[in-house]
Amino acid sequence: MATSQRDYYQVLGIPNTASADEIKKAYRRLARQFHPDMHSGAKKSEMEKKFKELNEAHEVLSDTDKRKKYDRYGAQWEQAEAYERARQAAGAQGGGQAHSFSGEGFSDIFENLFGGRGRSGSPRGFSAQGEDLETEAELSLREVLTGVTKRVNLMEPTPCLTCRGSGAVRNRPCQACLGTGSHVESKTIEVKIPAGVQDGTRVRVAGKGQPGVNGGKRGDLYLHVTIAPDKIFRRQGSDLQATLPVWPWEAALGAEVMAPTLTEPVRVKIPAGSRAESKLRLKGKGLPTAAGGHGDLFLILQIVMPSSLTDDERALFAQLGRLRTGDPRADLLAAAQRG
Structure with a gap:
């Protein structure tokens, strides 16, 4: 069954004294992180390998009998059963004496059974x-x-x-x-x-x-x-974008306002006659680039209305409504009629 030589406790990120509940929690957490369906491209195949290793570790450590054998014999826990059978058979042939392997100790018997290899599966004198x-x-x-x-x-x-x-x-x-x-x-x-x-x-x-x-x-x-993800800034490579709210009169008349950056706020100029979704470019206020410079920060204007109006403000808007002629929806209605 075993395909990995990594320590199963390390695979799950837990100490070898972990309880059954801790093993289960660690497995569930890592299973969500490494599940291949959560990844794509080259990383998917990498996650498939990790997920297989994770399932293997969980299968052994969540089984009480298998875990006891693993704790005792390590990566060679499955072959340990063969060792036990060989030891018992030798004991039976020698009248039940435990020294039937010509005085060999545990480590010597284990190495003879598995071709001169220790627990880690590495030959003596071989470094890796x-x-x-x-x-x-x-x-x-x-x-x-x-x-x-x-x-x-x-x-x-x-x-x-x-x-x-x-x-x-x-x-x-x-x-x-x-x-x-x-x-x-x-x-x-x-x-x-x-x-x-x-x-x-x-x-x-x-x-x-x-x-x-x-x-x-x-x-x-x-x-x-x-x-x-950031609450304010959206990343596009080394460039950043952020929404900048402005009042209707600031967009119409122009204004100087404070705008956020990843460091300190800066003062920017809103051009008169700005429309919603217009972009202001702040050069060099983005993220570092591979070439050694910085990307840009783009501020997207969002025209917002006051949540409530005073009597004076309402009177001014009413006056503006009487002065302004034309219908801003004319092109939209004409296009809808043309189908």
């Missing part, structure tokens, strides 16, 4: 680079503008002090780590994300992945960057 880790990092537009240092929590195995990482003490499974050779501990690191990073970018942090095997290099950590 640790696996890469991946996680999500959500940034606000202001963090994209300036760059940011993010704190990332990782679940990392550390060698067991009792058995010094071997998984066994006096040829028996280590009781401190249940034969795994390590404990899973939470570790927080700081990752600097540069300004101008794009949505969907993978930021590589060298040497922050899983530890290597037999002295091999550590893997890398990859952060998948997503940019959170």
Whole structure:
């Protein structure tokens, strides 16, 4: 069944002391995040792999009997049944004596059964680079503008002090780590994300992945960057858009008003005779570009009416209505009649 050599507890992001309820909650949370139907393109195939690994870890750790075997034997938990049968058979042939394997200890028997390999499945003397880790990092537009240092929590195995990482003490499974050779501990690191990073970018942090095997290099950590929606600004590449409300008289007569940016508000000039949906361009007030400059901020004018009018204001609007001739709906009505 097993297709992955990653620690199942690390796959679910939980300690090896997690309860059944914690295992279930972790699985449900990650299943929503990694489900292939939630992604498209190249990322879909990547998520399919992660989702398969996640289901495999959940299937083992949510089953009490399988979890006991996994806690004791690690990635080789399925082959452990063969080991148990071989040990029992040898005991029966030797009159029920546990030393029927010519005095070999647990680790020696295990290595003989599985071709000279230890728990991790790596041959003696063979070094291998640790696996890469991946996680999500959500940034606000202001963090994209300036760059940011993010704190990332990782679940990392550390060698067991009792058995010094071997998984066994006096040829028996280590009781401190249940034969795994390590404990899973939470570790927080700081990752600097540069300004101008794009949505969907993978930021590589060298040497922050899983530890290597037999002295091999550590893997890398990859952060998948997503940019959170903003309440005010809409992103279009390196450019930004925002709606700027103006009074009818400001649009008609022109005015100077304050407008928002990702940093401090700035004063902008509304040209006389401006119409609704007109755009004002603020050069260089957007996000950093790959070329080293900045995009622009476009303010889209929205003409708004007061929620209530005073008697004087109502009189002025009535006077304007008497002075203004023509029908603003004339072109619309004519076009509707033409079909």
